[in-house]
Structures are given as C-alpha cells and as structure tokens.
Amino acid sequence: MRNFGEFQDAIYTAGIGGEQPRFPFLYSDLKKRAQEILDPRIFDYVSRGSGNGLTQTKNVEAFQTYGIMPRMLRDRSVRDLSVTLFGRKLANPIYVAPVGVLGAVHPEGDLETAKAATKLGVPLICSTLSACRMEETRAASKGNLDFFQLYPPNDPELSEHFVTRALNAGFDGIVITVDTGQLGWRPHDLQKASLPMHYGQCLANYTSDPAFWRLAGVRSEEELTIEKKVTTWDRYFSDPTFSWDHVKKIRAMTKLPLLIKGICAPEDARKAIDCGVDGIICSNHGGRQANGGIPALDSLEDVIEAVPNHPVLFDSGVRTGVDIVKALALGATMVGIGRPYVYGVALGGQAGVEFVLQCLLAEADLTLGVDCYASIAELREYGLKRVEFLSTHSEGLV
Ligand SMILES: Cc1cc2nc3c(=O)[nH]c(=O)nc-3n(C[C@H](O)[C@H](O)[C@H](O)COP(=O)(O)O)c2cc1C
Numbered sequence: 390m391r392n393f394g395e396f397q398d399a400i401y402t403a404g405i406g407g408e409q410p411r412f413p414f415l416y417s418d419l420k421k422r423a424q425e426i427l428d429p430r431i432f433d434y435v436s437r438g439s440g441n442g443l444t445q446t447k448n449v450e451a452f453q454t455y456g457i458m459p460r461m462l463r464d465r466s467v468r469d470l471s472v473t474l475f476g477r478k479l480a481n482p483i484y485v486a487p488v489g490v491l492g493a494v495h496p497e498g499d500l501e502t503a504k505a506a507t508k509l510g511v512p513l514i515c516s517t518l519s520a521c522r523m524e525e526t527r528a529a530s531k532g533n534l535d536f537f538q539l540y541p542p543n544d545p546e547l548s549e550h551f552v553t554r555a556l557n558a559g560f561d562g563i564v565i566t567v568d569t570g571q572l573g574w575r576p577h578d579l580q581k582a583s584l585p586m587h588y589g590q591c592l593a594n595y596t597s598d599p600a601f602w603r604l605a606g607v608r609s610e611e612e613l614t615i616e617k618k619v620t621t622w623d624r625y626f627s628d629p630t631f632s633w634d635h636v637k638k639i640r641a642m643t644k645l646p647l648l649i650k651g652i653c654a655p656e657d658a659r660k661a662i663d664c665g666v667d668g669i670i671c672s673n674h675g676g677r678q679a680n681g682g683i684p685a686l687d688s689l690e691d692v693i694e695a696v697p698n699h700p701v702l703f704d705s706g707v708r709t710g711v712d713i714v715k716a717l718a719l720g721a722t723m724v725g726i727g728r729p730y731v732y733g734v735a736l737g738g739q740a741g742v743e744f745v746l747q748c749l750l751a752e753a754d755l756t757l758g759v760d761c762y763a764s765i766a767e768l769r770e771y772g773l774k775r776v777e778f779l780s781t782h783s784e785g786l787v
Pocket residue numbers: 434435436448486487488489490516517518538566650672673674675676677704705706707726727728729731
C-alpha cells in the first residue's frame with residue numbers, strides 16, 4: 390500500500406462484490422455497538438471518566454478549536470506520515486496507548502491487541518494491568534516497537550521486579566505513568582461499587598511475581614486465593630509517595646528509552662528530562678484521573694516548547710484521523726489511541742483493533758491528501774489555524 394488512504398479503496402472495491410464492512414466507521418457507532426455487547430460494569434469502566442466527565446469531554450472538544458487550512462494544487466500523490474522515535478523509523482505516527490482492562494473487554498484482549506499492533510507496525514504500550522503476563526504479550530509482538538508501562542507499586546521490590554522482567558522480556562523501553570498515585574474519583578464505577586481488578590481481572594503481572602506472593606503471605610501463585618489477590622493488589626497497586634527520586638532509580642536500571650506518561654505542566658516535563666528521562670507523554674489519562682477541566686491538547690505546545698530536544702508523544706481525546714493530523718500539526722512526535730481501539734477489541738479482537746487503527750490512519754492520510762500536504766513537516770509549516778468552537782455538539786464524540 391502506497392498511502393494509508395488506500396484502505397478505503399479496498400472497502401469500496403469489496404462493496405462492488407456485495408461485501409459490507411464488518412465494523413462501524415464512526416466512533417459513536419463503534420462505542421454504541423461495544424455497549425451492546427459488554428457487561429455494563431466493564432463498559433462504564435472504559436467509557437466513563439472522573440467526576441462529571443468534564444475533562445474527558447473537553448479533551449475531545451479541544452480538537453474542535455483548531456481547523457486545518459486546505460492548500461490546493463500541490464503534489465499530494467504520495468504522503469509521508471513516517472516519524473522517527475529513538476532512532477527507529479516508523480511508517481506511521483500513531484501508537485496504542487496502554488489500557489489496563491483489555492482482558493476484561495475480550496478474553497484474549499491483550500494478545501489480540503498486541504497481534505494487531507504488530508501486524509500494522511503500530512508501536513504498543515503494554516499496561517501493568519493485564520490478563521496475561523508481560524512476557525506473553527511481548528512474545529506476541531516480536532519485532533514491534535513495544536514499551537512496558539509501569540504503574541509504580543507501593544513496594545520497591547515489586548517495582549524493581551516489574552522493570553527487570555520487562556527488560557528481560559525484550560521490551561524496547563519503559564513508560565512510567567505518574568498520574569495514578571491514587572485512583573481518581575469515578576462516580577459511575579462507584580455507583581456499581583465495581584472495579585474489574587476487584588473481580589481478580591487483569592492482575593496477571595502481579596500474581597505471577599514472587600514479590601507479590603511475599604506481600605500476600607504465600608509462596609506460589611497457586612496459593613493465591615481471589616481474596617488474597619484482591620486485597621494485596623488494593624494495598625500495593627499505587628504509591629502516593631512516588632517522586633522524582635524514584636524516577637531516577639528506575640532510570641539507573643536501564644539505558645533503554647524511558648518515558649513519563651501523564652505530564653501536562655511544562656515545568657514537570659523539564660524536571661523529567663533533568664532526571665534523565667528520554668521522552669514525555671503529554672496526557673491526562675483521558676480524563677479518567679483528575680477532573681480539572683483542562684484539556685490535554687491545550688498543554689501540548691507548552692510541553693513541547695519546554696523540552697524542544699526530546700520527543701513529546703500525545704494522547705487524550707483522539708477520536709478521528711483528523712484529530713491525529715491536528716496533534717501532529719501542533720508538534721506531537723506521535724499520537725496515542727485509547728478508547729477507540731478498546732471498542733475495536735471488544736467487537737472483534739485482533740480484527741477489530743486492526744480495523745480501528747487502519748481507519749484512523751486512512752482518515753489522517755486522506756485529510757493530508759485532500760488538503761495537499763505531502764508530509765507532516767509541510768503540515769506544520771502552514772496547516773493549522775485556531776478557530777472558534779466549530780460546534781458545541783459533543784454528544785457521541787466523547
Ligand atoms: C479503560 C481504560 C484503561 C486505561 N488503563 C491505563 C493503564 O493501565 N495505564 C495507563 O498509563 N493509562 C491507562 N489508560 C489511559 C490511556 O493510556 C490513555 O491515556 C487514554 O485512554 C487517552 O484518552 P482517550 O481514550 O479518551 O483518548 C486507560 C484508559 C482507559 C480508557
């Protein structure tokens with residue numbers, strides 16, 4: 390395939406033979422179809438955010454405060470959407486953001502996602518919260534650029550084990566998520582008094598680790614009752630004292646790329662680089678953690694300006710290929726996909742994730758093509774204009 394947009398030609402061509410697409414194209418339909426098949430407690434866990442959902446909504450609406458300026462009659466036959474991350478050239482500018490409940494959304498959610506990302510060459514960030522062990526996920530994504538995402542637990546040995554295991558498993562780097570020192574206030578989960586992990590779901594990295602067994606007072610995985618798993622996880626999942634000194638300790642464990650996810654303040658981005666971190670993920674966790682109202686996209690330019698010599702990846706609120714184009718135009722090194730692919734995995738495992746990622750890439754590419762930008766560099770030169778809200782209608786978009 391020369392351009393990602395050719396995905397649409399394949400669909401129209403199949404249509405001539407009577408073949409209809411298996412999955413929906415619009416995000417709102419994707420979400421609706423996922424809602425029809427998912428257990429309501431899982432659907433709410435995925436789809437809702439913290440507090441009244443203001444930050445989550447604003448994340449999405451923020452993209453509407455930019456418009457892309459079309460240019461005309463310039464050669465756009467081949468579009469270059471490639472980027473370079475830590476010396477590795479990648480054909481596309483998106484990555485799969487870490488999501489901790491893929492195994493609750495689909496029985497093989499972690500592996501199906503890993504296979505889809507690997508097939509398409511889309512980098513993957515694997516969550517600490519996973520229904521299969523990180524070693525298994527890594528085995529399913531051989532050759533792909535994959536990072537292990539660490540939720541720093543409240544026990545130094547367990548934390549060290551997670552990092553060491555990730556390095557031994559062959560991950561290409563570590564992402565430390567720093568916006569989850571404690572779980573945010575999530576009324577929809579509270580209303581059901583439900584967290585997937587309290588059903589013992591997605592704890593495989595913990596339950597397979599000898600440090601976790603020690604914390605649970607057992608000697609092997611077999612001895613872990615559901616109650617022991619859940620109470621131990623509850624107690625040690627997060628570390629509200631996690632600080633820059635802890636980051637430096639993890640830095641000292643590896644020379645592989647280290648990224649920090651959950652940064653919005655430029656001062657924090659600079660601090661991270663001072664601690665030896667290699668890259669920043671500007672994100673507010675899709676509005677699931679703190680409901681402060683500020684959309685993550687509004688922080689992106691300032692964060693990039695604060696650390697001009699380091700990659701700044703972005704996620705939170707990306708729903709369409711056009712959103713990808715806008716985040717790239719603002720300077721993001723790569724753009725992370727969250728909830729859309731989770732609905733994809735719910736609907737069709739690997740095929741569902743592939744479909745969602747291919748649609749996003751095709752729309753991004755065709756947007757560049759129609760607007761006559763042949764590369765991200767060209768787009769950055771001219772492409773973006775700040776506008777009034779194009780619409781305040783966000784129903785179905787979030
Ligand atoms: C259900 C769900 C679970 C998530 N789990 C994790 C996680 O385990 N680790 C992490 O760093 N971020 C996690 N995130 C945040 C995503 O990595 C990403 O920041 C977020 O989905 C972006 O927002 P969006 O989905 O609205 O675009 C999770 C997000 C969702 C929706």
